[in-house]
Amino acid sequence: MIKSIILAAGKGTRMKSEKPKVLHEIFDKPLLGYVIEAVDNTGMCDENFVIVGHKAEQVEEYINNNHCKNTKCVLQSPQLGTGHAVSMVLPYLNKFNGNIIILCGDTPLITSDTLNKFINFHREKSSDITVMSAIFDNPSNYGRIIRNPDDSVHSIVEEKDANPEQKAVKEINAGIYCVNWEKVNLAFSELKNNNAQGEYYLTDIVKWGNEHNLSVNAYTLSDNKEIFGINSRENLAEAVRIMNNQTLSRFMSNGVTIVDPSTTWISGETEIGTDTVIYPCCYINGKNKIGKHCKIGPFAHLRGDVVLEDYVKIGNFVEVKKTTIKSHTNACHLTYLGDSEIGSNVNIGAGTITANYNPLTKVKSKTIIKDNVKIGSNSVLVAPVTIEEGANVGAVGVITKNIPAWALAITRAPLRVLENWVQKKK
Numbered sequence: 001m002i003k004s005i006i007l008a009a010g011k012g013t014r015m016k017s018e019k020p021k022v023l024h025e026i027f028d029k030p031l032l033g034y035v036i037e038a039v040d041n042t043g044m045c046d047e048n049f050v051i052v053g054h055k056a057e058q059v060e061e062y063i064n065n066n067h068c069k070n071t072k073c074v075l076q077s078p079q080l081g082t083g084h085a086v087s088m089v090l091p092y093l094n095k096f097n098g099n100i101i102i103l104c105g106d107t108p109l110i111t112s113d114t115l116n117k118f119i120n121f122h123r124e125k126s127s128d129i130t131v132m133s134a135i136f137d138n139p140s141n142y143g144r145i146i147r148n149p150d151d152s153v154h155s156i157v158e159e160k161d162a163n164p165e166q167k168a169v170k171e172i173n174a175g176i177y178c179v180n181w182e183k184v185n186l187a188f189s190e191l192k193n194n195n196a197q198g199e200y201y202l203t204d205i206v207k208w209g210n211e212h213n214l215s216v217n218a219y220t221l222s223d224n225k226e227i228f229g230i231n232s233r234e235n236l237a238e239a240v241r242i243m244n245n246q247t248l249s250r251f252m253s254n255g256v257t258i259v260d261p262s263t264t265w266i267s268g269e270t271e272i273g274t275d276t277v278i279y280p281c282c283y284i285n286g287k288n289k290i291g292k293h294c295k296i297g298p299f300a301h302l303r304g305d306v307v308l309e310d311y312v313k314i315g316n317f318v319e320v321k322k323t324t325i326k327s328h329t330n331a332c333h334l335t336y337l338g339d340s341e342i343g344s345n346v347n348i349g350a351g352t353i354t355a356n357y358n359p360l361t362k363v364k365s366k367t368i369i370k371d372n373v374k375i376g377s378n379s380v381l382v383a384p385v386t387i388e389e390g391a392n393v394g395a396v397g398v399i400t401k402n403i404p405a406w407a408l409a410i411t412r413a414p415l416r417v418l419e420n421w422v423q424k425k426k
């Protein structure tokens with residue numbers, strides 16, 4: 001088994017944020033979460049070290065609250081560069097003699113598939129240091145890979161230290177490395193910071209490796225979107241779009257109709273069955289399971305933990321959260337359904353609200369609606385509450401207690417018509 005080091009101590013100055021960069025989110029999951037998940041999904045790693053520094057408490061809190069398994073936070077303070085960051089794990093790994101992969105916490109699009117290929121390449125080549133590289137038409141801001149005539153890697157030169165000839169190189173350092181720890185750990189006490197940024201560069205292990213007769217190679221990525229790094233809010237928006245496009249393509253190739261991919265946002269953790277149609281302007285976030293032949297939107301918002309069976313209709317301006325809905329149920333207009341269990345063949349009238357939250361006690365409660373129930377328009381179901389099978393709620397119902405099966409519940413004041421009232425007032 002190998003180990004990973006994930007660099008996440010930097011400030012992320014260009015984000016202009018009060019929050020550490022790696023905690024910025026795509027579909028509610030921090031960038032760092034995607035990287036840890038990709039590493040875990042390789043199945044090759046039994047321990048992750050996350051290097052924390054800037055606002056370390058917040059990053060540690062995320063790791064602890066999300067039960068990231070086998071993941072330890074190691075503090076780097078002050079932050080003197082990527083090479084200095086990796087050196088923080090030396091005390092933990094002085095007896096380790098396997099391979100280590102090193103990644104950055106700000107590249108959320110990396111996949112476990114690519115990491116597996118990368119690690120296998122490193123092993124097959126019996127490489128001591130393997131650098132992931134990619135070819136970019138516009139390589140600015142990345143470190144450039146300088147190759148030897150035999151294709152092995154000579155060095156990595158940062159943009160700020162590069163001469164015009166080096167700047168013209170289009171092969172860049174993706175910031176992901178696999179190293180033979182027993183041989184390479186010695187480099188970290190010898191790194192120098194005599195460069196344009198006055199930092200201890202991790203990239204200098206390449207030159208060090210060559211000076212110590214190690215085998216240094218580069219693995220060139222075919223899809224360079226995967227190592228897209230987030231340095232600014234613009235990059236963040238672009239990464240969301242890339243991830244969303246990948247998700248939508250996957251749905252469409254599995255038989256889901258996405259009417260307008262340019263206005264549809266769906267998290268990668270959502271599953272959708274065949275022949276479901278997603279109409280324009282929907283935002284589907286978190287983990288959800290949508291069945292077959294459903295119709296969602298236009299303008300629907302699913303906020304996570306939503307399970308829809310087949311033939312469910314969620315119409316315009318309907319928000320659904322933590323709710324299970326059985327087959328052939330419709331909620332077509334202007335509705336909020338939260339913390340609910342809804343049966344089959346139910347009709348939820350326009351403007352229905354499940355009042356699931358008590359702001360005084362801060363307690364959230366459940367609404368249970370059994371099969372064949374009809375909820376009249378503009379009703380409020382004050383949870384905890386159960387509407388038993390087949391019951392009807394008249395329009396504008398304010399339901400504060402359980403309604404028995406097949407009953408009619410009406411809470412509105414009787415209609416009064418005062419004849420000629422307007423004329424008498426004149």
Ligand code: UD1
Pocket residue numbers: 007008009010011012051053076078079080081082083084085104105106141142143144156158172173174175200201202203229
């Ligand atoms: C780095 C590489 C560059 C590569 C690029 C790929 C170096 C010197 N340069 O540049 O060759 O093309 O990544 O994206 O490594 N960090 C720490 N502690 C520090 C400094 C940084 O943990 O003291 C972390 C940051 O939080 C970040 C990662 O290291 O996650 C990379 O740092 P960043 O400043 O973004 O490096 P780049 O300039 O992008």
Ligand code: CA
Pocket residue numbers: 104106229230231
């Ligand atoms: Ca970066």
